Amino acid sequence: MAQPQIEELNLLHAHVCQALGVPTRLQILYALHDQPTRVNALAEMLKTPQSSISRHLAVLRQRSLVLAERNGTEVTYRLADDRIIEVLDLMRLVLRDALERQSNILN
């Protein structure tokens, strides 16, 4: 397959979005937006077992959201594309506005 068909792109699209549906993975993406970070550093920052972080990173890597670079035994991850944060920020803004609208209705 040279270019994925629309149907298939839709599947990939959902697959990528699904990767964003876990709080720890969102935290990882925001942390990597600050700066490229090693696996252990992420595990400490997020107070999460290393195996869990590593699995989440594998998911994010498979979905083209992050890139890995090895230096010796260390592996540093970075965002594959800063626009991912734009996506997340916009989604968060939309959510925030929706919540505000709801609370206005309640008052």
Next chain:
Amino acid sequence: MAQPQIEELNLLHAHVCQALGVPTRLQILYALHDQPTRVNALAEMLKTPQSSISRHLAVLRQRSLVLAERNGTEVTYRLADDRIIEVLDLMRLVLRDALERQSNILN
């Protein structure tokens, strides 16, 4: 709770993103961007059982992504916020670019 805390907003954020991780739900959102649509019409358009569409719509409604309006026995759904499509389109563009980068590497 008047204003959700950051921690809680993060959970909601992931919760909303998770709703985007199913192909049929993406199709629903894009269809609703074209125009507000009734449940049965969506079911026919997407060749999906009505119960399935209705469940997906309930998920999207709970996550503030769509709004429902009842007229008699019919219920018409619409996007809660057009920026949701901006989010999806930007994510799709990022994905497309990532795929292109990968195929360049392979060639």
Next chain:
DNA sequence: TTCATTTATTCGGAAAAGCGAATATATGAA
């Protein structure tokens, strides 16, 4: 009330995704 239509919910089961602990692998230093 009864009936037809539309939508929502429940049911039962299958598939997917998550987790921490433990183990395996990879790399470089000694």
Next chain:
DNA sequence: TTCATATATTCGCTTTTCCGAATAAATGAA
């Protein structure tokens, strides 16, 4: 080669999510 460190993967297991079919609920017309 042996050891230490960093990361990846596997192992059981639990929880969540999804599905189609069937049923229930809501609405309006007759």
